[in-house]
Amino acid sequence: MRMMRPTATGWLLVLPLLAFIVVTFVGPITLMLTRSAYDPELAELMPRTRSALTGWNGIGLPPAAAFESVGADLQTAAEGGTMSRLALRLNREQPGLGALIERTSASLQSTPATRLLDLDQRWGAPELWRMLARQTRPFTATHYLNALDYRFAADGRIESQDQSRRIYLDLLARTLGVAASVTILCALLGYPLAHAMARSGPRLRLVLLFVVMLPFWTSLLVRATAWIVLLQRKGVLNETLVAAGLLADNQRLELIYNLTGTIIVMVHVLLPFFVLPVYSVMSGLSGAYARASASLGARPFYTFWRVYLPLTYPGIASGGVLVFVLSLGYYVTPALVGGRTGQLISNQIAFHMQKSLNWGLAAALGSILLAIVVLIALMLPRLAKRGGLRT
Structure with a gap:
């Protein structure tokens, strides 16, 4: 079949989208990369x-x-x-x-x-x-060195920052750790939910899909405020545990304004981004594979581990990468519920952009996050290809 070449009319239809992408995506990223190394x-x-x-x-x-x-x-x-x-x-x-x-x-x-x-x-x-x-x-590597907790020494050599100023590598490690934790928790909670949605009847599936989509229709600020009400020391959860006698009044749980609160709220916000890709894969799977495995004498767990799970692997990889990438750049949730110990690298980027006005350092930190995201995006096709039955 002969392939049709795009016409002038077709290019004109695509032109507004290309202009929008250049202005809102390519332009800002190029400016950030330039600002990180060019400081005139x-x-x-x-x-x-x-x-x-x-x-x-x-x-x-x-x-x-x-x-x-x-x-x-x-x-x-x-x-x-x-x-x-x-x-x-x-x-x-x-x-x-x-x-x-x-x-x-x-x-x-x-x-x-x-x-x-x-x-x-x-x-x-x-x-x-x-x-x-x-x-x-005009061109300098100072911002990248600062972003990695290094600096130029008096004689021009590269050396580590003073101990009191080494904060960015720890923040980057914390950000990667939080992103990995949120991704794992979303997988543990979202995989069974996606399976229930794919195997339930039409009415129950519609209800479950509504529950999954409901967070998209609620403001992030409202959701974060609701979690503050639930998790604070005088909140609903602690008051319930104290009233039930499970906790003493002086043993209330510290679940908010720390890293724990950041992870809990981020899991709640990002869970739909894992459930929907996995559900889309599960809903297209045929039950013939599982029935064939059972007819050959395989136990349910063996059928799940060797047949069903590999077939859903592309959805797991897509959902996991999506949640991980979104977690890397999260700013609002850590700012609202993170407190001092729950701040991520995005909060430091905002600080340098808005308060210290060190835009070069902010651009260098953002460029490092962008490099991590690009690396993950390059790995995604290879991860998705690993799906299929295991031999």
Whole structure:
């Protein structure tokens, strides 16, 4: 059969969708990847310094022109009203450097001809100049190093962050652990439910499908608030257990504003995303395989393990990957019910975007999550192909 080539009219019909995908998906992702490695802020704020340090080999102190260039850039920043922005940006790279920049700028305004070394002896530190030479380059690996709890040392080597600042690898490990836990719990709870939906009669199936779809029609904020009412120390669950004598009043369960609360609410929210793919696979399976296995003398568990489960494996893989990927980027639920110990990497990304304004670090953290998602997406076809009867 001859394949039909798309016509001009067909391309025009697809064009709005392509434009929507580019504007809302491809564009933001490209901007995030670019922002994670391209940071021209210091290069724009200190153009003379960047030019003066371009050919410097990093040994000893830079030439006198570099000192003059820093003074000229500081005066320009003070006149242009960008001094606070410059001080904040440099202080992010080295604590205390912002105060040095502001003090030096104020001194240069009163006595323009003063040498930097006469104003503050810290300008005689080669480490400071190596940092300026590195950070005034538009392309940098600093954000990715920070996202992995590393940094550039004073001599330019890569070293681990101080113990008090190593938070991102732990948050990433916690995020992956929560995503795996939520996926496993969704599989344990959702697989029997999907099987019941696929094997029940039309009326019961409709009721079960309504129960599964009901969370999609309820606001996430409402659901999270309902779980807070149920799980808090004075909530319905703890009050019931205390009233029944199963718990003493001082032994109430801590089920909210921690990692436990985050997992419980995420399982409730994401369970339909596992049930529906598995149900779609189960509803298309023929019962002939199970009947043939039973007629050959196989016990029910053996039939399930060697016949039924392998046939439903594509649905399990699709639902599991969908739940895992959605769990990686969850933000609202940990923010509402996670407390201090239930925060995930997405909460740190939001913090740097909204409060610290370190968009480069936020972009680097987001790029790492994107790399994990892409890796899982590349593995999905191989996982789905493993379905079928086992020999």
